[in-house]
Amino acid sequence: MKYALFSGCRTGFDIPQHPKSAKAVLSRLNVKVEELDFGCCGYPVKEKNLDAFLLLAIRNLAIAQTHHLPVLTLCKCCFGSLKQAEHYFQNDAEKRVMINRILEKEGLHYGGGVRVHHMLTLLDREVDTGIIQRSIVHPLDGIKVAASYGCHALRPATITGFDDHPNAPTIFERIIRLTGAETVNWSKRLECCGNPLLDKNSTLARGFILNKYETAKQEGADLICTACNYCHMQYEYGRDIILKSGSTTPIPAVLLTQLLGRAMGLEKKLTGVETAA
Amino acid sequence: MLYTWSFFIASAIFLIGIIYRIIGFFRLTIGPDRAEFTTADRIKAFLSGLLGILVSPVRMFHLFKTVILNVVLQLPLIRQDSLKWFMHICIYWGFFGLFFFHALEGYVSEVIFSNYMSTLNPFMFLRNIAGVMVMTGVGIAIYRRKTHFRLKQISKHPDYLAIVLLALIMISGFGLEAAKIISSGVFDDMVAEYGFMDYDEELPALKAVWQEEFNVHFPGETIPVTPEIMELGWMINEDNCAACHSNPRWAFVSYPVSIAMTPFADFFNRNRLDLLLLNIHFLSCFIALAYLPFSKFLHILTTPISLIISGLAGQQIKRDENKASRRVFDLSACIQCGTCTSHCAVGPLFEIFNNQWVFPSERVTHIRESAWGRPMDKESRDAFSQGSFICTMCNKCSQVCTAGMNLQDIWKETREQLAEEFLPDPVIRIRELCNKNQSEKAGLKAPVVLKPGKNPVVESLKKSLQAGAFSQCYTCLTCTSTCPVVDITGESNELGSAPHQVIHALILGQTDLAKNASIVWNCLTCYKCQENCPQGVRITDVFYQLKNMVHQQEFGI
Numbered sequence: 001m002k003y004a005l006f007s008g009c010r011t012g013f014d015i016p017q018h019p020k021s022a023k024a025v026l027s028r029l030n031v032k033v034e035e036l037d038f039g040c041c042g043y044p045v046k047e048k049n050l051d052a053f054l055l056l057a058i059r060n061l062a063i064a065q066t067h068h069l070p071v072l073t074l075c076k077c078c079f080g081s082l083k084q085a086e087h088y089f090q091n092d093a094e095k096r097v098m099i100n101r102i103l104e105k106e107g108l109h110y111g112g113g114v115r116v117h118h119m120l121t122l123l124d125r126e127v128d129t130g131i132i133q134r135s136i137v138h139p140l141d142g143i144k145v146a147a148s149y150g151c152h153a154l155r156p157a158t159i160t161g162f163d164d165h166p167n168a169p170t171i172f173e174r175i176i177r178l179t180g181a182e183t184v185n186w187s188k189r190l191e192c193c194g195n196p197l198l199d200k201n202s203t204l205a206r207g208f209i210l211n212k213y214e215t216a217k218q219e220g221a222d223l224i225c226t227a228c229n230y231c232h233m234q235y236e237y238g239r240d241i242i243l244k245s246g247s248t249t250p251i252p253a254v255l256l257t258q259l260l261g262r263a264m265g266l267e268k269k270l271t272g273v274e275t276a277a
Numbered sequence: 278m279l280y281t282w283s284f285f286i287a288s289a290i291f292l293i294g295i296i297y298r299i300i301g302f303f304r305l306t307i308g309p310d311r312a313e314f315t316t317a318d319r320i321k322a323f324l325s326g327l328l329g330i331l332v333s334p335v336r337m338f339h340l341f342k343t344v345i346l347n348v349v350l351q352l353p354l355i356r357q358d359s360l361k362w363f364m365h366i367c368i369y370w371g372f373f374g375l376f377f378f379h380a381l382e383g384y385v386s387e388v389i390f391s392n393y394m395s396t397l398n399p400f401m402f403l404r405n406i407a408g409v410m411v412m413t414g415v416g417i418a419i420y421r422r423k424t425h426f427r428l429k430q431i432s433k434h435p436d437y438l439a440i441v442l443l444a445l446i447m448i449s450g451f452g453l454e455a456a457k458i459i460s461s462g463v464f465d466d467m468v469a470e471y472g473f474m475d476y477d478e479e480l481p482a483l484k485a486v487w488q489e490e491f492n493v494h495f496p497g498e499t500i501p502v503t504p505e506i507m508e509l510g511w512m513i514n515e516d517n518c519a520a521c522h523s524n525p526r527w528a529f530v531s532y533p534v535s536i537a538m539t540p541f542a543d544f545f546n547r548n549r550l551d552l553l554l555l556n557i558h559f560l561s562c563f564i565a566l567a568y569l570p571f572s573k574f575l576h577i578l579t580t581p582i583s584l585i586i587s588g589l590a591g592q593q594i595k596r597d598e599n600k601a602s603r604r605v606f607d608l609s610a611c612i613q614c615g616t617c618t619s620h621c622a623v624g625p626l627f628e629i630f631n632n633q634w635v636f637p638s639e640r641v642t643h644i645r646e647s648a649w650g651r652p653m654d655k656e657s658r659d660a661f662s663q664g665s666f667i668c669t670m671c672n673k674c675s676q677v678c679t680a681g682m683n684l685q686d687i688w689k690e691t692r693e694q695l696a697e698e699f700l701p702d703p704v705i706r707i708r709e710l711c712n713k714n715q716s717e718k719a720g721l722k723a724p725v726v727l728k729p730g731k732n733p734v735v736e737s738l739k740k741s742l743q744a745g746a747f748s749q750c751y752t753c754l755t756c757t758s759t760c761p762v763v764d765i766t767g768e769s770n771e772l773g774s775a776p777h778q779v780i781h782a783l784i785l786g787q788t789d790l791a792k793n794a795s796i797v798w799n800c801l802t803c804y805k806c807q808e809n810c811p812q813g814v815r816i817t818d819v820f821y822q823l824k825n826m827v828h829q830q831e832f833g834i
């Protein structure tokens with residue numbers, strides 16, 4: 001099976017290690033990916049104009065459709081956006097016509113129905129668990145990991161279909177445990193990271209992320225695992241704040257693909273984290 | 278006389294322009310002027326960086342590699358779009374071939390080749406090849422700009438002017454060569470200069486050969502042609518001409534052009550129109566020379582340097598002084614090729630916002646112009662800000678830039694400057710506006726007035742797929758008790774600070790109250806409220822709709 005890798009805008013400059021580690025991990029699992037000339041998922045303009053959001057999101061699905069590939073996102077905001085856009089596209093005939101009329105100008109057309117996966121749903125549902133288990137050559141025994149879920153993939157659950165139990169999901173923990181690590185029952189695992197308010201209300205944005213760092217440490221986590229570009233950037237932002245304040249050293253926040261890559265014994269230049277000894 | 282004067286004037290303008298540019302590269306700033314570095318600091322930093330390359334053999338090797346692969350062969354371009362690479366290589370190599378070996382023949386060709394003559398092969402033939410290359414490239418350039426969906430939207434007069442000027446130089450060049458082929462005047466001049474022959478018997482024979490075989494036209498003369506005369510003519514041609522003048526048929530473009538000119542040959546030759554074409558040819562070259570520092574032709578000098586910088590140092594360079602200079606310099610290396618715009622992650626939004634500043638290539642033009650002293654009026658600047666903040670900073674433009682620009686850095690600086698000018702992201706602007714409205718209301722303790730009849734805003738919300746179900750709310754407060762923002766601020770009593778109040782306000786038709794509610798603007802869009810609502814009210818989506826409404830109110834879209 002082959003997927004169109006949708007890395008997301010923030011990976012171009014801020015977190016290039018995300019697609020890099022993802023590609024290395026996927027190639028270990030024999031999952032083929034192709035990088036298409038995707039644009040923005042639409043999430044950043046949703047507050048400005050819903051049509052703009054729909055156009056950008058559907059355009060990506062149309063590009064994937066011309067290549068006959070399902071989409072694989074690394075970011076939960078991208079995932080949620082594409083899922084929501086597909087939902088609106090299916091249920092709003094007027095918008096469907098409007099979007100396709102614009103897409104036709106660049107020779108694109110969307111008929112609906114492109115499947116969208118997030119890295120987690122792919123590993124959970126599309127890849128055989130045995131293959132993942134066999135690829136773990138350096139199990140992360142004894143490491144306690146706090147999974148930071150990310151809102152836009154989880155909710156609205158009927159649209160995103162991320163986990164069968166949106167109020168008590170386990171998909172992230174299931175995948176983390178495959179690496180041999182333990183998972184922490186973290187009270188704030190489903191909470192927002194605060195990134196959407198970063199430039200708008202920095203007091204709140206700060207409050208959310210510091211709270212997450214604090215509670216994760218209290219509940220015994222050795223590290224926080226993310227699987228979303230925006231969450232990860234927010235953790236990096238929070239880490240800088242904590243380091244500047246000089247009070248404590250924050251526990252590290254790593255990407256899911258980095259965690260997997262390390263457990264698979266991949267090199268540092270691919271994952272951005274130290275190679276397992 | 279005309280030649281000398283126009284050459285000196287053009288060269289003077291060119292030199293002044295180049296000096297003006299170089300000073301500007303080290304003097305101007307992009308983004309907020311923090312007055313961190315003086316021009317002298319920046320020149321010093323540049324020179325020390327340059328020295329760092331020159332003293333290191335490893336860096337020199339990289340420099341050499343970059344020049345060959347990225348500048349001369351343009352390999353990054355071939356990986357991106359082979360037609361574009363072919364187009365540019367045609368213009369680039371053809372132009373440089375003509376520039377060095379034809380325009381500067383006295384300094385290059387004659388020095389390198391001891392037997393160089395512009396009328397001799399292979400030089401005559403190669404000149405035509407180079408001309409054809411440039412014309413092919415120009416043709417593809419026009420085709421691309423006219424057919425590519427995105428390029429069509431961004432191509433402007435200066436882009437076409439550059440193409441047209443280049444085409445004019447080439448067409449006048451071919452025309453001049455063709456006019457010289459048919460010209461009896463040129464023939465007479467050359468016979469007078471290089472010929473040693475008997476004018477009564479041998480000259481008519483030579484003329485016969487040149488008329489019959491090389492397409493020269495002698496107006497008002499009837500030249501007898503017999504096999505014997507031709508034979509004599511070929512002999513004289515061999516003795517007098519052939520050493521310095523190949524068969525003009527080798528000029529495989531100009532020669533057919535000269536045949537096409539045959540019907541007008543008499544008129545041409547009587548009026549010496551070849552001299553007119555000569556004037557057009559060199560004047561168009563000199564205009565291009567004078568225009569170079571002020572047009573996209575400047576990229577001939579700047580883009581190779583920018584490609585070398587990005588090839589050696591990558592996207593990020595170390596010293597802040599050099600970063601400041603590079604921003605200014607990069608803007609002059611831009612060729613308006615539109616690659617960034619065709620790959621832009623949010624470029625398609627031009628169709629929705631109808632704002633040309635969504636396109637990175639357009640923003641570059643404006644940033645360059647305002648840096649060099651042509652700022653915008655306030656209204657356009659506002660539109661520019663809206664376009665700038667649609668950018669998601671995905672860095673794709675810098676990755677695909679064929680000129681090796683670090684656009685990311687330019688966007689970062691201009692955004693900072695816009696924020697200082699009180700033109701930040703429109704979302705931040707409408708957020709602040711609504712916050713202001715709210716505090717005014719609270720201060721005045723304005724009574725909430727219920728109006729009879731239907732509120733059009735509420736009716737439009739009810740019809741929308743995203744927000745339709747809000748009237749089913751029975752104020753159970755589940756949304757407010759699950760809201761992480763309410764949780765962290767601890768506020769749910771102040772009007773507008775809790776999600777259920779917004780939904781309730783909408784049911785009462787109080788749309789202004791809803792739009793100005795602080796929770797709408799502090800919403801994380803985490804969808805917890807919506808997920809938990811027992812009545813299926815799409816609270817987060819209603820908030821999105823309200824934000825969209827205010828955006829439309831303020832920005833018309």
